[in-house]
Amino acid sequence: MAIRLVLCGLCTPNRPQVYDLALQLQREYRGELVVIEVDCMAACDESPAFMLEHDYYPAVSAPELRRLVEGRLPKPEVRSGSRASLKPEALGADREAGEQQRDS
Numbered sequence: 398m399a400i401r402l403v404l405c406g407l408c409t410p411n412r413p414q415v416y417d418l419a420l421q422l423q424r425e426y427r428g429e430l431v432v433i434e435v436d437c438m439a440a441c442d443e444s445p446a447f448m449l450e451h452d453y454y455p456a457v458s459a460p461e462l463r464r465l466v467e468g469r470l471p472k473p474e475v476r477s478g479s480r481a482s483l484k485p486e487a488l489g490a491d492r493e494a495g496e497q498q499r500d501s
């Protein structure tokens with residue numbers, strides 16, 4: 398399931414470095430990160446503020462945003478491992494291993 402990054406679509410674009418990075422991160426981690434824009438997060442005095450899942454982060458800089466997001470995502474080796482396990486040959490190998498266990 399993708400991680401949700403919620404931002405204010407009214408005031409965050411006024412901080413283009415942070416706003417553009419949020420959209421860039423969504424592209425970089427497609428399927429793993431979803432950016433959701435709301436009209437107001439009631440954090441107008443602490444813009445740009447973000448909700449990462451259920452955690453609130455006020456006055457976030459671009460480097461902080463990347464660190465927060467990447468800290469929540471699975472480690473690269475785990476992500477690539479899970480993708481590799483979805484390859485047909487890997488599924489076939491798993492199936493064969495299961496059949497061998499049943500036969501023994």
Ligand code: FES
Nearest residue numbers: 405408437438441
């Ligand atoms: S208008 Fe952006 S948090 Fe309120």
